[in-house]
Amino acid sequence: MGICPPMEYEGGMASTLGPTGFWILTALAGGRRHGYDILRDVEAASSGRAAMKVTTLYAALERLEREGLIRADGEEVVGGRARRYFAIVDAGSAALEAEIAAIEHQAHVARERLLAAGRPAVQPGFGRAALA
Amino acid sequence: MSGLDQRRFRRLMLWYPRTWRRGNGDVLLSLMLDDAERTGRSRPTAAEARAAIVHGLGARLGATTAMIAASLAILATAAGQVGILFLTGGGQAVHEPMLFAMTGLAPAATGIALIALLRAVGLLGDGAALIAVVCSAAAGACSGLAGIGWARGFDAADAGLPQTGLAALTLPLGAAGILLTAVAFALLLTPALRRTGLASAASILAVVVAVIAAPITGTIVFFSPGTTAVVAIAVLVAAALPRVRGARRRDHASAPAPQQPRPAAHVSASGAALSRVLAGVALIGGAAGMTWAFAGAAWSPAARGDDTAAMREGIVILAISMIPALAALGVVLRRSRRTAARDVWIPVIAASTGFAAIAGDYAVSDGRGDLTVGWVGGAVAIGVALAWWIVARMPVGTGRGDAIGIRIGVGLGIVLAYALVLGLALTPMLAFGAPVVALVVLILPWRRVSRATSVPAAGRAA
Numbered sequence: 004m005g006i007c008p009p010m011e012y013e014g015g016m017a018s019t020l021g022p023t024g025f026w027i028l029t030a031l032a033g034g035r036r037h038g039y040d041i042l043r044d045v046e047a048a049s050s051g052r053a054a055m056k057v058t059t060l061y062a063a064l065e066r067l068e069r070e071g072l073i074r075a076d077g078e079e080v081v082g083g084r085a086r087r088y089f090a091i092v093d094a095g096s097a098a099l100e101a102e103i104a105a106i107e108h109q110a111h112v113a114r115e116r117l118l119a120a121g122r123p124a125v126q127p128g129f130g131r132a133a134l135a
Numbered sequence: 136m137s138g139l140d141q142r143r144f145r146r147l148m149l150w151y152p153r154t155w156r157r158g159n160g161d162v163l164l165s166l167m168l169d170d171a172e173r174t175g176r177s178r179p180t181a182a183e184a185r186a187a188i189v190h191g192l193g194a195r196l197g198a199t200t201a202m203i204a205a206s207l208a209i210l211a212t213a214a215g216q217v218g219i220l221f222l223t224g225g226g227q228a229v230h231e232p233m234l235f236a237m238t239g240l241a242p243a244a245t246g247i248a249l250i251a252l253l254r255a256v257g258l259l260g261d262g263a264a265l266i267a268v269v270c271s272a273a274a275g276a277c278s279g280l281a282g283i284g285w286a287r288g289f290d291a292a293d294a295g296l297p298q299t300g301l302a303a304l305t306l307p308l309g310a311a312g313i314l315l316t317a318v319a320f321a322l323l324l325t326p327a328l329r330r331t332g333l334a335s336a337a338s339i340l341a342v343v344v345a346v347i348a349a350p351i352t353g354t355i356v357f358f359s360p361g362t363t364a365v366v367a368i369a370v371l372v373a374a375a376l377p378r379v380r381g382a383r384r385r386d387h388a389s390a391p392a393p394q395q396p397r398p399a400a401h402v403s404a405s406g407a408a409l410s411r412v413l414a415g416v417a418l419i420g421g422a423a424g425m426t427w428a429f430a431g432a433a434w435s436p437a438a439r440g441d442d443t444a445a446m447r448e449g450i451v452i453l454a455i456s457m458i459p460a461l462a463a464l465g466v467v468l469r470r471s472r473r474t475a476a477r478d479v480w481i482p483v484i485a486a487s488t489g490f491a492a493i494a495g496d497y498a499v500s501d502g503r504g505d506l507t508v509g510w511v512g513g514a515v516a517i518g519v520a521l522a523w524w525i526v527a528r529m530p531v532g533t534g535r536g537d538a539i540g541i542r543i544g545v546g547l548g549i550v551l552a553y554a555l556v557l558g559l560a561l562t563p564m565l566a567f568g569a570p571v572v573a574l575v576v577l578i579l580p581w582r583r584v585s586r587a588t589s590v591p592a593a594g595r596a597a
Contacts, residue, residue, distance in 0.1 A: 038162065039169040057166045058186040061159075062193075062261065069257045084165035 037086040150191025193261025201374035204248035208367035209552035239279015246271030270319040277312035320345035413463035414576040420456030421570030453566035454494035478527040489516030514558025522549035
C-alpha cells in the first residue's frame with residue numbers, strides 16, 4: 004500500500020495528507036512536474052528520507068487527484084517514454100499551508116519541552132526533520 | 136541503460152486491470168524504467184514488484200467491481216430464497232447450495248462490494264482493501280458451511296442421530312466466520328476513524344467496534360438474508376452514483392479528462408409550475424392518507440372502528456398520492472436534462488404502476504394477507520423501477536457488446552431480488568413516503584432554480 008498513515012499533532016487534530024502527500028505537494032508547489040521529476044525532487048528535497056517507490060508515488064498522486072488537491076496537466080512522450088504532468092491546485096496549496104502550520108506547531112511544542120527540561124534547543128538543520 | 140530488461144517491468148503491468156493499463160500503463164511503466172535506469176537496475180526489485188502487485192490488484196476494486204459484487208449478492212439471495220421456498224423436491228442436493236448462496240455467497244459478495252466501494256471513493260487503501268476482501272470471502276465460506284452444518288444438525292437432532300461432520304463443525308465455522316468478519320471490519324473502520332481525528336486511538340476503537348459488530352452482523356446475516364440484500368442494494372445504488380463512478384474512472388484512467396461543459400439548467404416555468412402543483416396534490420393526499428391511516432377508524436364508515444381496516448384505507452390514499460409525487464419528481468429531474476427522458480420516465484411510470492396496483496389491491500382485497508396479483512404486481516413494478524434506475528446509471532463500458540447483457544442480467548437480478556425478498560413486505564409501506572417525496576420536490580429544487588436563474592442576472596448587472 005502506497006499511502007502513508009496520517010500524522011497527528013498536539014491539539015487532537017490529525018492530518019490526512021501524510022508525509023508522501025506533503026512532499027508531493029511541496030514538489031508541485033514549485034510548478035508543474037511529471038512523475039519522475041516529482042520522484043527526484045522529493046528525494047532531493049527530503050535528503051533521501053522521503054524517497055518512495057514508483058507505485059507509492061503513483062498511488063499518492065491518484066489519491067491527491069481524487070481529493071482535488073492536484074490535477075493532471077498534460078502528457079508528452081520523451082524518448083519513447085510517456086510522461087504525465089501534474090499541477091497543484093488552490094485546494095492543494097491550502098492543504099500544504101495547513102500542513103506546514105501543523106508541522107510548525109509540532110516543532111514549537113517539541114522545542115519548548117526541550118527548553119523546559121534544560122536541554123539545548125534543536126538547531127535548524129540538525130537532526131531529523133519533523134516529518135521524517 | 137542497454138541492459139534494462141523491459142519485459143520484467145511490462146509483466147508487472149498485467150496485475151492492473153485492462154482499462155487502468157489503457158489510461159495509465161505507459162506512464163507508470165516509463166516511470167519504473169526511468170527509476171531503474173537512474174538506480175542502475177535492470178529489473179524490478181522484490182519490493183517494487185510487491186508494491187505493483189498490491190497496487191494493481193487494488194486498482195481492480197472500483198465502482199464496477201462494487202456493482203458486480205452487489206449484483207451477485209442480490210442474485211444469490213434471490214436464488215436462495217426462490218430455491219428454498221419453491222423447490223420442494225431434491226432434498227439436501229438442492230437445498231444446501233441454496234442455503235450456501237444465502238448465508239455464504241451473498242454476505243461475502245456484499246462485503247466485497249462494500250470494500251470495493253470504500254476503496255473507489257478513497258476511504259480505503261489498496262493493501263487494507265485486499266486483506267479485507269480475502270477475509271470477507273473466507274468469512275462467507277465459513278458462514279455458508281456453518282449454515283449447511285446448522286441445517287444438517289437440525290435434521291440429525293430430529294432423527295435422534297449424533298452430530299457429525301459439518302453439523303459438528305457448525306459452531307467452530309461460525310466462530311471463524313465472525314473472527315474473519317471482525318478483522319475485515321477493523322480494516323474498514325480504522326481509516327474512517329483516523330479521518331475523524333482519532334489518529335492514535337483509531338485502531339483500538341476500530342477493533343473494539345469490530346469485535347462488537349461482527350457477531351451481531353453474523354447473526355443478522357445468518358437469520359435474515361433479506362438484510363444482506365438490503366445492504367447489497369444500498370451499495371449498488373451508491374456505486375452507481377456519478378460521483379463514485381467519476382472516482383472509478385479516475386482510478387482506471389487518470390488521463391486528464393476534458394471538462395464536460397455542463398448543460399445550462401433548463402428552467403421551464405411551465406415545468407416548474409407543473410411539478411409544484413403535482414407535489415402540492417401529493418402532499419395534501421399524503422397528509423390525508425396519513426391521517427386516515429392512523430385515525431380513520433373513528434370516522435370511516437367502512438372501517439367501523441377497525442384500526443387495521445382504516446390503515447388499509449389510508450395506504451390506498453397514500454399509494455394514490457404517490458403517483459403525482461413521482462410525476463412531480465420526474466418533472467424536476469428532467470428539468471436539467473442531464474438524464475435521458477426514458478431513464479427518468481420509465482422508472483417513474485413503473486413505480487406509479489406499482490403504487491396503483493397496491494392501491495387497487497388494498498381497496499378490494501380482504502386484508503387476510505394472501506398473495507394477490509395486485510400485491511405481487513406492485514412489488515414487481517417497483518422492482519422494475521428500481522432496476523431501471525440503477526442499471527441505466529451503471530458505468531458499464533459503452534463500446535462493448537456484453538454491456539447490454541450485463542445490464543439485463545443485473546436488472547433482472549434486482550427485479551427478482553426486490554420482488555421476492557423485500558418487495559412484498561416493503562412496497563405497501565413505501566406509500567407512506569408520498570408526503571416526503573412531495574416535500575422534497577417542493578423545497579429542494581427551487582433553490583437550485585433560483586441560483587441558476589440568478590447567475591445570468593448578476594452577470595448582466597456586472
